[in-house]
Amino acid sequence: MGHDFLRVFKELNIEEVKKHLLIWGDLTSDCASCRKLGINAFLAKSCPECGIEFKYVTSRRLDQHPGERFHLVRRMQEKRPDLLFIDYTDYTKLLGQKQARDFFG
Numbered sequence: 528m529g530h531d532f533l534r535v536f537k538e539l540n541i542e543e544v545k546k547h548l549l550i551w552g553d554l555t556s557d558c559a560s561c562r563k564l565g566i567n568a569f570l571a572k573s574c575p576e577c578g579i580e581f582k583y584v585t586s587r588r589l590d591q592h593p594g595e596r597f598h599l600v601r602r603m604q605e606k607r608p609d610l611l612f613i614d615y616t617d618y619t620k621l622l623g624q625k626q627a628r629d630f631f632g
Contacts, residue, residue, distance in 0.1 A: 532597055534614070541621045544613060547582040551603065569606045584610040585618055 548559035549568055556568040563576035573580045584603055589596050600612050 532600055541618075541625050544583050544618065545622065547579060548613065548618070549581040549584045549610065550615075551584055551586040551588070553588065568603070572609075581610060583613045585613040585615045587615055589615050 545559045549566065549571070550557050550559055551568045555564065556566045556571075557564045558566060558574040558577060558579065558581075560579045561574060561577040563574055566574065568584065571581065584607065586599055586603070588599055603610070603612060
């Protein structure tokens with residue numbers, strides 16, 4: 528029997544997420560920590576540039592293709608069950624808020 532996806536809210540430190548986040552793209556992925564491009568999301572356990580271990584994954588495609596949301600999440604979870612999927616919109620919104628707080632002190 529298959530499993531369904533539910534959105535679950537958990538308090539996480541945005542800097543810790545950013546440090547260990549893999550941003551899954553259409554063709555390749557990039558490291559949110561050092562911005563290294565061209566990473567294979569299905570194979571890389573860590574960033575080939577900075578060496579940080581990936582613990583989280585997100586995708587811009589979730590916003591660009593909302594009808595494919597659960598297909599994309601399922602595909603990544605099947606290939607990389609070791610990664611926790613983070614909602615891209617939530618991530619960018621919280622990161623922007625943190626950057627504004629840091630800037631305005």
